[in-house]
Amino acid sequence: MFFDPDLLRAFVAVVETGGFTKAGERMSLSQSAISHQIRKLEEQAGSALLKRTTRSVTLTEDGEDFLRHAEQILAAQSLLVRRFQKAPVTGAVRLGVPETYAGDLLTAMLSRFSRRFPAVRLDVTVEPYGALNEQIHAGTLDLAVNLFLREDVDWPLLRRTRFVWAIGSGYEHESEKALPLALAPSPCMHRDVCVEALVEAGLEWRVAFSSASQQGLRSAAKSGLAITIALEDDIHDGLLIAGDDLGLPALPAASFRLMRSAAAGTPAVEALEEQLIGTGDVASSIRTLAQRSG
Secondary structure: EEEOHHHHHHHHHHHHOOHHHHHHHHHHHHHHHHHHHHHHHHHHHOOOOOOOOOOOOHHHEHHHHHHHHHHHHHHHHHHHHOOOOOOOOEEEEEEEOOOOOOHHHHHHHHHHHHHHHEEEEEEEEOOHHHHHHHHHHOOOOOOOEEEEOOOOOOOOOEEEEEEEEEEEOOOOOOOOOOEEEEEEOOOOOHHHHHHHHHHHHHOEEEEEEEOOHHHHHHHHHHOOOEEEEEEEEOOOOEEEOHHHHOOOOOOOOEEEEEEEOOOOOOOHHHHHHHHHHHHHHHHHHHHHHHHHOO
16 A cells, blocks of 8 residues: 555645645645545545544544654655755754744744754744844844734734733623733733723723743633733633623734844755745644644
């Protein structure tokens, strides 16, 4: 039995992106073409590999086992290609990402990049949005994933998102009191977005919990201690989006984009840039794999 590597790549793309449409975008194929490839692969395997609903695509038990073998086959093929590649990419790439974009799938993608380009040294740092912007302009980072509220920027789009009010299931709203907030210290984009929205709405607020860590802020919100502001992709593991009944103002949309230093133009930088842009919806895919939802 021979499994076509193109079919294996389509299967892995569906799992990593969380859906047929996004897998097609990654592979420059239509959604129907991806569906056809998956059906062909399942027929060849003699077993259903994916469970499909209108809202999600999840692995079956056989699919989980098949995924492990498919990744091993593709990794071995990649090693073979690199072994006989005439002009391997070399050098170093300094990448910066915010905490809201870092996660298991991103690190897995970077690990695949390192296996594909073993002669490239990859230096990754997690920094606040402002520090990433400064380091890109200073040339101390080659590439940086950063969050933008404005649309009129030239950096390539990675993913669209939006800010939401996040609470825990035990939060008890008291309309006559100032809103208890969990916020990071200034300067912080999340804090600025939150405060501006509340001021414009004429609502009273107070900082009940302060932390520079997004994880710390999420923990405070999950406990019911305070309300925090988060990106919709970070609403999981006990966090909920606050309902309209709390009377909170609407929050803006945002987008993750890939910044590049003016001095960065090496083949190694271009290779990582291409992979990041090609991978696309990384953080959303993290939620897909973690929650098994599309």
